[in-house]
Amino acid sequence: MKATLLRAHVWGALSLAASLGVVTPTLARLGSFVPADGYDVQSGDIRGDVSYYNSGAYGANAGGGAGPTTIVADSGLWKVIGPAGGYFANSVDRAAFVAQGIPYSAGFANAIGAYAVGGHFGGRTDNFNLALRNDTPLGTGPMVHEYSLDQYDMGVTPASVTSGPLSMGFYFCPNPGDTFNPGPDGSAGDKFTLSLVDSVGNIGLQWGYLRDNSVVWRVSPSNLWTATSFIADQTNWDGLKIDLDLTSDTFGIDYYDVSTNTWSNLVPAGTAMGQAMGDFTTLRWQLEDGLNAGPLLGKNFFDDFSFSAVPEPSTALLAALALVAVRLRR
Secondary structure, three states: OHHHHHHHHHHHHHHHHHHOOOOOOOOOOOOOOOHHHOOOOOOOOHHHOOOOEOOOOOOHHHOOOOOOOEOOOOOOOEEEOOOEEOOEOOHHHHHHHHOOOOOOOOOOOOOOOEEEEEEEOOOOOOOOEEEEEEOOOOOOOOEEEEEEOOHHHHOOOHHHOOOOEEEEEEEEEOOOOOOOOOOOOOOOOEEEEEEEEOOOOOEEEEEEEEOOOEEEEEOOOOOOOEEEEEEOOOOOOEEEEEEEEOOOOEEEEEEEEOOOOEEEEEEEEEEEOOOOOOOOOEEEEEEOOOOOOOOOOOEEEEEEEEEEEOOOOOHHHHHHHHHHHHHHHO
C-alpha cells in the first residue's frame, strides 16, 4: 500500500514538474541526418537547403510529426545568418527568392552552390550525411548557418543545463585540400569553422580546418588558430569529441584519426574557454568562399552527431520533490 502511494506521489510530482516547465518537448535532431532524424532526401533542388523546411523537426528520432514541410525561410532550427547561403551568393538574391512566398519555386536565376543539405547521399554508417558547399567566388564572404540544439539532441532542454559536464561527438570528411588564398602568416587560410555558442551569443571555443585540411582550434575568433599535427582525411571519416565543463568554463578535445584507427588528445581537458558559456544551445557552421577544388569536389561532409548532458535540477523540480516529502510525512 505504501509503495503504491509513493508511486502515486512521485508521478504526481513529475506531472507538476512538467506543468511548471521542467520538461519542454520540442522537435530537433542532428544525429545521422537520415529521414528519421528529420532530413529530406534531396537531389539538387534549391529548396533542399536546411533553412527552407522543417529540417531536424520531424521523423521518429525527432519527436515524430509530418515532414518535410516547407516553412518561412530561417524560421526553423536551421538559419542562414550570413549574406551567402541557402543557394545564393548574397542576401539580395536570396530575399528575392524568399519573397515569392510558400511554396517556393524549384529554381531561381541567380542560384549558386552555397548550401547546407541534410539527407545527402554518402554517409559514414549509412547513405546519409550533412553536406556543406560554398561555390561563391573569392571575396564574396563566408557561408554561415546556425543550428539550435534541442531536447532530441541532448535528451534534455539544452538551456536547462547551466553547470557541470556535457559532451558532443561527430565525424567529418572534407573536400580535397588546396593552398589557394593563403593567410597572412603563409598558412593555407581558413576553410571551415565550427563555433560552440550559448544562448546569449558567447563563443566558448572554435574548431575547424584550413584549406589544406590541416586541423586547428582556438578559444575565440580574435585568437590565432592553434595548429595540430592532423591533416583530415579527404576520402574517409575522421572524428572529434568535445567535452565541456560549464561549471569551470573549460573544455578538452579528442581526435579520431581514421588512418590509424586511434583516438588522441587534441586539447587537454581543463583548457579555459574564450568566453564563459552559460549553456550550450547553438552550433555555428562557417564555410569560406573561393574554394577551388572544382564544382563536384567542393562538398564538406558531417555525420553521426551525439550529445550527452546532465541537467541541473530546476527550482520547479525541487519544489515538486519537496511536495512528495510533505505528502509522505502526512
